[in-house]
Amino acid sequence: VAQTSNPRRERYRRETREEAKEIALAQLAEAGIHGISLNAIAKALGMSGPALYRYFDGRDALLTELISDAYRDLSGAVRAGFEAAGTDTGNGETFRAVAHALHGWARRHPDRYLLIYGTPVPGYHAPPETTQIAASLMRTVLEACAALGPSSTGSRDALTAHLEGSRPWGGEPDADASVKGLALRAWARLHGVISLEVQGQFAGMGFDPDVLFESEVQAIVRDS
Amino acid sequence: VAQTSNPRRERYRRETREEAKEIALAQLAEAGIHGISLNAIAKALGMSGPALYRYFDGRDALLTELISDAYRDLSGAVRAGFEAAGTDTGNGETFRAVAHALHGWARRHPDRYLLIYGTPVPGYHAPPETTQIAASLMRTVLEACAALGPSSTGSRDALTAHLEGSRPWGGEPDADASVKGLALRAWARLHGVISLEVQGQFAGMGFDPDVLFESEVQAIVRDS
DNA sequence: TGTACATCAGTGAACGCGCGTTCACTGATGTAC
């Protein structure tokens, strides 16, 4: 993929790449990951297939970029929720803000959420960059859980004991094992609702997923 | 797809169909849903592509059958766990048995679990049969949750109120709204851990998912 | 101001590939008389 130092050309390049990715996301929404096709994107952009190779190294590179973008975007949205939360008055405001940021992002971008947390494509290897984004997202979750205060019921349970001495998750310095346990359980719990909701598994059951999500968030805060 | 009344031929038909499905599942494991190919299956069976049309109406029919089979299998495994559980002594034995049956099945058949609960393929419509299987699985979960006894903390929460008067989930007679709430939350919670585990999202975090799952099961029983 | 050159976005033809699916057929097996 080529480079330019000309500012006008550079800007045009950026815009075209952006537009291509948007079309790719539309294809993702409409036909799944397999529906993302370089040739079809090029046609939608009004250019011929091979022209896209000026902008992306190939299909895999584009896919990788979509995943990284989504992950970074999600992590950023959650972080923003964390930082926008007011001071914690003991009611778990920070955690609630983080949970709702996560949920809100997933609802706004269901396909991109599944790009990150959906069925993995066998044989596809996430770029090393991904690990770092995952860590920074985990860091935010850990901090939000730490803000829930020292846990009451679960502080010395088997999970905490098991996590004692495990490797750091969100970079240094590492969090307490009890906080890690709390974060892990909270993450899985939130993901459980979000995943089922985003995949449409609640269809036809006649209830509002928001109520379920809110109920889970409250339970997590209460149980901490 | 043809029919026969000859018992020898019928048996051979059944075996070939079974073998074809096994190959399809191997392809699913190795290359994802898109990796399932009629031609490749036929070749693996030692026959030519079109020959498979004697056994399946086409690729979509095969896929549908794989999904139905998996769903039925999972539902059966969970039901078996339910029925194998001893009498409940107030420690949630029945629920624990159901939870572990679900988890065990998912671990044994990760790809098939994702066939049911993974990223949906846009445009693909599940057969009507699926609804019924989902209902019977839900019925087992509802019964397992009913066995947890009247809920303490969550009996009159917002979720229960919201579910009051919603349509029946597991056939008639319908369960209590509080039991439905319990079941919904338990389901989402178990799925959260299983889904992350099966998709490999815990890779590199250096802990045993079983411990997390067990911790969640205990928490569900405790909180009920 | 004008000319020579470099950059690089985009084209069009071509490649090999595997896919699902159809069609007319062959040939073995089983059945009825």
Add this chain to the structure above:
DNA sequence: TGTACATCAGTGAACGCGCGTTCACTGATGTAC
């Protein structure tokens, strides 16, 4: 026991399709002198 017929699993050729990717190229734009 032998012959005529029906069933049906499997074949091979062919269809149209869209895919990712390569290659040599054209032609517009920008730059250096």
